[in-house]
Amino acid sequence: MATGFILALSALQVAALLVGFATNGFLLGVNLSDWKQRGDITAADHFICAVGFSNLSLQIWLGFNWFCGLFWSSDLFCRSAYALKMISVQCSLTVSGLLCAFYCAKILTFNHALFRLYQRHFLGSYRRIIICSVILCALLGCPLFSAGGKQPIRNKNLPSANGSSTLDDTTTPQDVYLGIYRVLVLPFGYGIPLGFTIVSASLIIVSLKRHTRRMRNTLNTKNEAFVDAHLCARFTVLSLLLLFVMYFITAVIDIIDIFKEGDPGLALCQLVSALYAPAHGMVLIRGNSKLKKASAKAKERIVRVLTPKGRAGEDPAAYKTQH
Numbered sequence: 001m002a003t004g005f006i007l008a009l010s011a012l013q014v015a016a017l018l019v020g021f022a023t024n025g026f027l028l029g030v031n032l033s034d035w036k037q038r039g040d041i042t043a044a045d046h047f048i049c050a051v052g053f054s055n056l057s058l059q060i061w062l063g064f065n066w067f068c069g070l071f072w073s074s075d076l077f078c079r080s081a082y083a084l085k086m087i088s089v090q091c092s093l094t095v096s097g098l099l100c101a102f103y104c105a106k107i108l109t110f111n112h113a114l115f116r117l118y119q120r121h122f123l124g125s126y127r128r129i130i131i132c133s134v135i136l137c138a139l140l141g142c143p144l145f146s147a148g149g150k151q152p153i154r155n156k157n158l159p160s161a162n163g164s165s166t167l168d169d170t171t172t173p174q175d176v177y178l179g180i181y182r183v184l185v186l187p188f189g190y191g192i193p194l195g196f197t198i199v200s201a202s203l204i205i206v207s208l209k210r211h212t213r214r215m216r217n218t219l220n221t222k223n224e225a226f227v228d229a230h231l232c233a234r235f236t237v238l239s240l241l242l243l244f245v246m247y248f249i250t251a252v253i254d255i256i257d258i259f260k261e262g263d264p265g266l267a268l269c270q271l272v273s274a275l276y277a278p279a280h281g282m283v284l285i286r287g288n289s290k291l292k293k294a295s296a297k298a299k300e301r302i303v304r305v306l307t308p309k310g311r312a313g314e315d316p317a318a319y320k321t322q323h
């Protein structure tokens with residue numbers, strides 16, 4: 001029964017990978033097409049493109065790493081797939097946290113001097129911030145290309161707490177790095193983006209309540225569009241926060257080795273991790289007006305193609321007269 005449960009979770013994981021390719025490929029394709037037509041895209045679209053690219057990379061290398069865990073033991077390709085998966089995870093989480101910080105800086109109107117300073121510098125150098133963040137994530141994960149070869153490749157979110165060799169009393173540089181990596185990845189790789197999201201969500205909710213109260217007191221409807229922007233940003237940031245917490249919990253479970261290989265609980269954690277990227281893409285499509293309109297048009301085209309000829313646009317009254 002446990003084997004059947006694991007096979008079912010594996011099938012769901014494959015389905016999640018396919019949905020992740022579709023959603024993140026869609027948002028990336030829409031923005032790149034817009035970039036090609038207009039020559040430039042907005043700051044929010046830059047962050048969304050970075051998130052979409054990171055999620056696509058995560059889906060690719062998560063799939064390869066999962067395949068290696070099932071069919072291969074350890075070789076150069078599997079080590080590379082594992083390292084690239086971890087780098088993609090860090091990039092996706094970091095850029096997503098920066099996207100939440102961007103929403104916070106873009107729509108909030110606090111008059112505090114420190115917030116104004118942050119707003120000015122962040123909005124003025126967001127491209128440099130994205131590039132530097134991706135480079136730092138890559139540098140943090142690069143030693144995994146060699147360190148991963150010293151332990152069996154496991155399809156997990158984080159290096160195993162007992163994955164290093166314990167056959168003798170000697171400690172290799174790879175063992176030392178993996179220990180340092182485990183210590184750093186949760187507070188910095190996961191914790192800082194999570195903190196960005198929590199702070200951004202809190203500030204957006206506070207600002208939304210303040211503006212709603214002001215509109216109710218003055219019966220002013222001129223700022224309804226501004227409130228709509230707050231509501232949309234609140235939905236996006238809170239949804240990303242939920243995804244962050246979900247992924248963070250699975251990472252903590254993974255790093256302390258609660259479940260061993262073959263345990264259904266481990267397969268369930270892997271499924272939750274696989275759901276992160278497709279759910280992320282859906283949240284961004286739902287929370288961005290341009291992507292939402294493009295998805296509605298794409299849906300109409302798909303329905304039109306799948307509708308049998310002679311049925312679409314047919315007048316029921318005319319059909320009855322003819323028959």
